[in-house]
Structure formats: C-alpha cells, structure tokens
Amino acid sequence: MTPGSPEEARSDSHNASESSDGSQSLFVSGRTDYWNGATIMLSTETYKPGEAYHFRANVMQKSGETATMKMTLQYDLDGEKYDEIALAEAPSGEWITLENLAYTIPEGAENLQLYIESTDSLTDFYIDDVSGAERAD
Secondary structure: OEEOOOOOOOEEEEEOOOOOOOOOEEEEEOOOOOOOOEEEEEOOOOOOOOOEEEEEEEEEEOOOOOEEEEEEEEEEOOOEEEEEEEEEEEOOOOOEEEEEEEEEOOOOOEEEEEEEEEOOOOOOEEEEEEEEEEOOO
16 A cells, blocks of 8 residues: 555555564554545456455554544546445554455446545554455355
8 A cells, every 4th residue: 555645645654563463564644634544556457346345454543542444445436436445443552453344346436546544533553464355255
C-alpha cells in the first residue's frame, strides 16, 4: 500500500518495531483528514467486478483512545463511489482485524482503490497482513 490521492497520507514507511505477524508493518502518519490513508490500486483483471472476495487487514493505532478504523473501496461507476468493506473499533495499542468474508465488487466498477482510514481520528496507524482473495464457497 502506498499513499495515494485523494486519500494521501503525508508519510508512510515500513516499520520494524510494530507488526501483527512477521517483522514489519506499514506506518501511516501525517494525515490531515479522516479519510486520508494508505491505498493500493486493484487490477480488474484480478479483482473482477460482480464477483465476491474475502478482504482483510490488521490495523493498530496508538492515540490513547479508541478509534474507528475502516477499509474502503473507491471506484468509478457513473462518478466516483466509496463502499465500506469493513469497519471496527480499534482500542489504542491493540491490533484489530478489518475483514469482510464476501464483499462483492460492484458490476461495471473501474479504477479500484482499496484503502484503510479512520472515520473519527487523525491518529497515525499501522497496517499489516493485508489480503484479498477469492471467496471460498
């Protein structure tokens, strides 16, 4: 995941001191609005509109308060659209999992961008173990 526009984070880096699994995570900092966060483009060759996928990411923030974290899909379909894939409360200093076992990408969607944001805090946060896989039937 990298910073992107308009969800641009001012800084992101691999962080060796915090990870939910393994040895590194992505650190997102310098956010100036709630919807700023790390984003990654998803190819419609891999993530086909009209099909369901299992999306997940581990997230941690250390604001000293609980913050609401969200995984969003931004896409173009008769204008720019934003779908909530997953939403969860994140206690400060604890890894949480944002997950949707069967999110269907809207039919006809283009320019897919998956991103992680906070809906109520400008806190810095860590992202680890992001995945998107075909839904198991």
